[in-house]
């Protein structure tokens with residue numbers, strides 16, 4: 137006879153990714169694109185971070201949010217982080233603000249190494265130009281579970297989300313992802329068949345911290 141018992145699966149410590157979609161981003165993105173290309177013209181070398189300069193990946197300086205050229209995007213980010221703060225139950229005395237903001241241009245063949253963003257709370261990316269096959273972003277299982285024995289799952293069947301060890305998002309112009317700064321992520325090589333500037337994968341990325349609101 138089978139024993140009667142209750143059986144509950146509880147879930148703790150989720151990894152949250154917030155996704156924002158701008159329905160008609162063309163005007164915003166065209167303005168951003170032109171400002172970013174001007175910035176690259178001014179600072180052709182850029183800086184070296186997760187980008188691979190040898191493959192043509194360009195990374196701007198980290199203070200784009202201080203320029204009026206990016207005010208519309210800063211405003212959009214601010215609206216999104218306001219919703220996020222409400223959703224998470226953050227203190228009203230503080231708001232989530234941009235500490236650093238930069239652009240990355242990945243021409244065909246360029247990618248970004250796996251990395252985290254130390255010294256902040258949340259990080260994000262906004263896609264300005266994303267031709268087909270320009271490189272998905274991959275978030276990697278953050279817990280030590282991946283160092284342990286791996287379970288075998290039913291073959292030929294998609295695993296439940298909670299058993300995934302990585303998740304990928306396809307970049308799309310007007311899409312924004314906000315994710316924990318400790319979450320390892322990498323970007324696949326840009327394999328687009330587009331030519332010229334249309335082939336570039338262009339993004340703006342940013343780091344966020346909780347800052348006390350002025351009284």
Ligand SMILES: [Fe+2]
Nearest residue numbers: 186251321341
């Ligand atoms: Fe990153």
